Amino acid sequence: MSNPTNIQGNAAAAAGAIAAGCRFYAGYPITPSSEIAEQMAARLPKAGGTFIQMEDELGSMAATVGASLGGVKAMTATSGPGFSLKQENLGYAAMTETPCVIVNVMRGGPSTGLPTRPAQADIMQARWGTHGDHPIIVLAPHTVREIYEETIRAFNLAEALRTPVVVLYDETIGHLVETVTLKEPEEIITRKWAEGPREDYLPYAAGADMIPAFPRPGDGYRTHTTGLTHDERGFPTQDPEKVAAFMERLLGKLETHRDLIEKNELVETDGADVLIVAIGTPARAAKSAIRELRDEGIRAGLFRPVTLWPFPEEALKAAAKGKRAVLVPEMNAGQMILEVERVLAGEAPVTGLNVFNGEPITPAQIAAAVKELAK
Amino acid sequence: MSQTQIRFSGSGGQGLILSARILAAALAARGKFVAQSQAYEPTSRGGLSRSDLVVSDREVDYPLVTSLDCVVILDQVAVAASEGLLRPDTVTITDAARVSAPPGEPRRVLALPITGKARGIGNIRVANIVALGALAELAGIIDPDSLRETMLDLVPPRFRDLNAEAFDAGREMAATLENA
Incomplete structure (x- = not known):
């Protein structure tokens, strides 16, 4: 366990990967994920691993899958445009049941969009980016500490379930530096090896x-x-x-x-009139807004999927029970809200708060939206 | 929950992100939780550059600044970016030479000869540390002596004396102002 130290979100992803036993990284640097490649290049060789910068994202995803087929825990990291290029081989990993971890640090899109600005517009791509019915797990950390912990969990789930796992967070958290105590993993899972005749x-x-x-x-x-x-x-x-x-x-x-897969955080949902459903930076804005609103006598709560996909249907239904309204703030034109509406169909009115101008959602924006719904 | 929001801002190349990192490290070493964010333009010199700290006794909820307790502005280019985040009681430190039109509205702006002092010490590049010393003296967020210690740990050894001199000069400048 380290002393409290200030580290960047992307550095925490690299630290988590190495702590989880990742010993191969193939990447093609792209803003705002480049620090992950930078950190892995510096740290992996010292941990007995291999870092390779490939010719592009197609190659880096292919190398990641290949390394894992070779028996090594493997990872790659990217952002929107690169995530698009990785989809074909990500599907190959899902089909061949090859464990691997892909970090996608979300920036504004579509196309090359806003390289240094935060967004959450890859929520659906992370689930459905590759073609065909396929299994995939997507984890959505919202703090630097959680990026470290969820990257470890991503490797554990990938290995235990032989599936690709995506770690998905927005640029704000990727580039954020926070005071964190990095704990040794409580559990490290390695895939079940063939035994017997x-x-x-x-x-x-x-x-x-x-x-x-x-x-x-x-x-x-x-x-x-x-x-x-x-x-x-x-x-x-x-x-x-x-x-x-x-x-x-x-x-x-x-x-x-x-x-094993599902994980959610609930903040003051008991007795709340309005339920906020959010991930990433908007979830942090929501936590701040909930405190402010409570001082004004307005009761709001937060349901935060830490595992975004598979979507936490039953847990969300339970959290939304008896709520007057549900607010889904996201830094896109409306993606997670489609799942929330599907799951809560007819049980509670669902409203979106959508910001897609390259700016993060603020506590004030969420507080104002909640007040409107609480009227 | 008590929370403090601090911004270092100016133009790219002034070392403002380093100032923020030093302060963040010093606060973390003393048990605080810090969230540090930054923004800069894609040029190595010039253009708006800023780094923000949100400091708390527990894990920070919203990690970006919404209302500043203290701000350092070392270049005119950075004034507009902070206008909407200032309160009447925000401790606002500007560089006397490089900020000709400080933030408006009636508020106490402390215009200090930061870059001038750095030049006098022999290297304009330590203006960021002069500013850090001044902020430490004026903002009441950390014991200036312990911040100085952390600062000396983080700067390259061959520049320790220069940075120590810069930090002390910043403190002295601010102390004189407070006594005035």
Whole structure:
């Protein structure tokens, strides 16, 4: 455990990755995520790992997946334009069930947009950026301390569930320096390696936990890795029964392990009239606004998904029960609100507060919106 | 919850982000929670540059400044950016030579010869440390002696004497003003 020290959000992502056992980083620096590459370049070799700057984001995502197939915990980091380029190989990681962590520090978009300004407009891209029905976990830390902790958790979830995990936060938090005490991880999870007779090994066969054992390179287990839909042997199949069984397991594995994945923070939600649902910088603005409003006799609470995807349906429903109104402040034109509306359909009126001018949402903006709803 | 909001601002290259980092380190070492943010233009010299601190006894909720307790302005280019964040009681320190039109509204602006003093010491680049010394004396956010210690730990060893002189000069300048 370190003494309290001032570190930047992006540096905390690098520190968390190394603490979690990440030993390979492939990247292509892009504002506002570049400090992660910078930190990994300096620190990974000292931790016995490998850093490589690839020719572009396609290559860096490919190298990250390749390193993980080689048995090493691997990560890459980027921002919007680079995140777009990483989507194809991110889908390959989901399909081949290759553990990996992708940090996306959100800036204003679309396209190259606003490189140094904060946004949250990649919320849907993080879930649906790659094509096809696919499993993915997205974690949304809101402080520098939480970036460190959630990056560790990202590796644990990636390894435990053999899935890509995205760590998603906005530029404001990525470039923020905060006083943090970095604690050693309480738990470090490494993927389940293949054991037992080699001749019986099926690389994509899974038990009740739905997670196939990973063939450790050099252990002699025969495997086959393909982005084509595959059977338990890892070879392509179009047999409808096998395809359906594979897809049901692929998509069902996260649902089966929801308890491990889901994490939310609730602030003063009991007895609140208005529920705010927010992540990242708007969630911090909400916490500040809630205190100010309480002094004025207005009761508001915050529901903050720390795990953004899979979306915390039941927990949100429970938190919204009996509320007069729900406010969803986000630094985009309205993305998370679509999920909130879907989950709370008919139970509570849902209103958005959308800022997409490159400026962070402030406590005053949230307080004003809550007051309007509390009338 | 008591919270203090501080801004260092001026033009790029004046070392304002370093001043903020030194103050943030000193506060963290004394048990405070600090959130430090910064903004600068994509040029290595010139253009608005600022670094903000939100200081609290617990983890900071909203990490960006909304109402400044103290502000240092070392260049005219940085005045407009802080106008909306000032209160009548904001401790406002400006550079006498480089800020010709300080923030408006009736408020006490402390115009100090910061860059002039740095030049006198022999290096205009320590203006940021002169300003830090002045702020420490005027703002009452930290014991100036302990801030000085942290500052000397963080600057390159070969520039320690120069920075010590700059910090002390800033304090003295502010102390004289307070006694006036």
